[in-house]
Amino acid sequence: MRYTSRQMGEGAKVDMTPMIDMTFLLIAFFMVVVSFSEADQNERITLPLSELAKPPDAPLETPITLHLTDAGTVLIGAKEVDVVQLAKELSLERQLLQARGDESAQKATIIIRADRAAKTGEVQEVIEVCQKTGFDKFALRAKQESS
Amino acid sequence: MRVRNVQRRAGEEVELQMTPMIDVVFQLLTFFIFSFKIVSPEGDFNIKMPLAAPSEGRPDDNLLPPIKVRLTARSNGALTQIRFGNRSLGSGREAFDGLRQAVRDMVGDEPGPSVLESTEVELDCDYQLRYEYVVEAITAVSGYVDEGRVVKLIEKIKFAPPHRGPA
Numbered sequence: 001m002r003y004t005s006r007q008m009g010e011g012a013k014v015d016m017t018p019m020i021d022m023t024f025l026l027i028a029f030f031m032v033v034v035s036f037s038e039a040d041q042n043e044r045i046t047l048p049l050s051e052l053a054k055p056p057d058a059p060l061e062t063p064i065t066l067h068l069t070d071a072g073t074v075l076i077g078a079k080e081v082d083v084v085q086l087a088k089e090l091s092l093e094r095q096l097l098q099a100r101g102d103e104s105a106q107k108a109t110i111i112i113r114a115d116r117a118a119k120t121g122e123v124q125e126v127i128e129v130c131q132k133t134g135f136d137k138f139a140l141r142a143k144q145e146s147s
Numbered sequence: 148m149r150v151r152n153v154q155r156r157a158g159e160e161v162e163l164q165m166t167p168m169i170d171v172v173f174q175l176l177t178f179f180i181f182s183f184k185i186v187s188p189e190g191d192f193n194i195k196m197p198l199a200a201p202s203e204g205r206p207d208d209n210l211l212p213p214i215k216v217r218l219t220a221r222s223n224g225a226l227t228q229i230r231f232g233n234r235s236l237g238s239g240r241e242a243f244d245g246l247r248q249a250v251r252d253m254v255g256d257e258p259g260p261s262v263l264e265s266t267e268v269e270l271d272c273d274y275q276l277r278y279e280y281v282v283e284a285i286t287a288v289s290g291y292v293d294e295g296r297v298v299k300l301i302e303k304i305k306f307a308p309p310h311r312g313p314a
Contacts, residue, residue, distance in 0.1 A: 016165055023172050030179030041186070048279035050286040052297060053190030060191075068278075111191065114278045119224065121274030121309045123281070128309075139191035142282050 041113075042067045042075060048116040053142035060111070060139065062104040064093060066130075068114035072122050083125050090133040109137040192285050194304055213269040213305070214253065216246065218284060220276035229284070247287040250300050264303070271307035 045067050066086075067075035074086050081089055097105035110130050114123050127138060217230040229236040229246055236245040254266055268288045272281060290299040 016169070020169070020172070023169075023176060027172065027175050027179060030176070030183055034179055034182050034184075047189065048282040050190070050192075050282050051292055052286050052290050053188075053192070054297070055188045055190050116277065116279035116282075117224070118278040119274060120218075120220075120272040120276040120278055120281050123278055124272075124306055124309045127306065138194040140194060140282065140285065141189055141191050142286075144188045144190055 044069055044075075045113050045115050046117070047113060047141060047143040049145040050142035051145045053144045055144070060109045062097065062108040063111050063139075064090075064108055064135075065111045065113060066126060068112060068118050068123060068126060070115040070117040072119065074126060083122070083129060086126065087129050087133060090130060090135070094133055094135070105134070107137075108135055109139055110135050111139045111141055113141045192282070192289065192304070193302070194306075213267040214250070214301075215269050215271060215307075216284060216288065218270065218272045218276055218280060220273040220280075222275060224275050224277040226276065226280045243283050243287045246284060247291055247300075250288050251291075254300060266301050267303040267305065268301050269305050269307050272309075274309050 064076075069075065069080075073080050073082055075081075076086065076089050076093075079089065094105055094108075097108060110127075112123065112126060114126075123140075130136075130138070215230075215232060217228075218226060219228045219230075221227055226238045226242075228238050229242040231246055231249045234249070236242040236249070250268075270281065270284060285304055288301050288304065290297055292298075
């Protein structure tokens with residue numbers, strides 16, 4: 001046809017501007033929304049829900065995250081230990097903090113991310129182990145409930 | 148010379164190479180799309196629990212004795228009863244509402260900071276109780292949401308030593 005053949009001959013020029021605009025918008029959106037702070041989360045833990053669990057305004061000082069699974073084991077860092085071995089891991093952690101020389105050992109907060117099906121007694125045992133190691137600030141983590 | 152060369156080029160129409168830029172832009176786009184994950188926000192309940200021993204040594208005059216909240220459980224972890232002091236609040240949803248109401252009655256509806264600071268709640272739970280009930284109880288005593296506004300109640304919460312209930 002005449003229309004097509006003429007277009008072909010001319011070397012059609014595509015206007016790229018709107019497409020690039022859109023693409024940059026998309027990139028900006030995903031950059032803002034993406035979060036890399038998943039280091040302290042774990043897929044195996046289903047947190048309990050609470051409508052008052054608001055994200056903290058300021059990040060905690062020297063947080064140590066402990067994950068308590070519904071089977072009663074504790075995940076610290078990449079290791080899975082039971083409550084008895086946890087004492088060893090925690091005292092190691094405390095020695096490291098004390099070796100820094102500042103007050104981070106006193107200020108450290110233990111964040112407990114316990115599964116909603118975990119037993120309360122196990123949570124308390126974990127707290128007890130932490131107390132014996134010398135930590136006394138705790139934060140029980142819960143997922144914000146959309147009300 | 149170079150300069151002259153550039154000047155001559157400036158006169159020509161500059162052809163902008165779009166292809167590499169679009170390549171990179173699309174790569175960035177796919178990277179961010181793949182690393183995109185919706186994470187619902189998480190929050191903390193702060194609990195200060197120094198080792199229990201010093202409370203026996205020198206009792207603080209300003210401190211009222213803690214309100215005792217007892218949560219009992221069946222062997223499978225289900226909640227059987229909440230007791231607020233000596234009062235039974237039953238189990239299930241309405242028990243937590245009752246607990247919140249009991250705390251509100253105790254500290255008043257718009258409590259001043261001095262009242263809240265001197266009031267402490269001690270949670271006494273059975274060993275096998277499911278943890279989610281504990282968080283629910285903590286939520287009930289630590290505040291409530293009133294028309295989108297969070298009203299804080301008691302912030303001082305501690306646990307009684309583990310309670311080995313009926314196994």
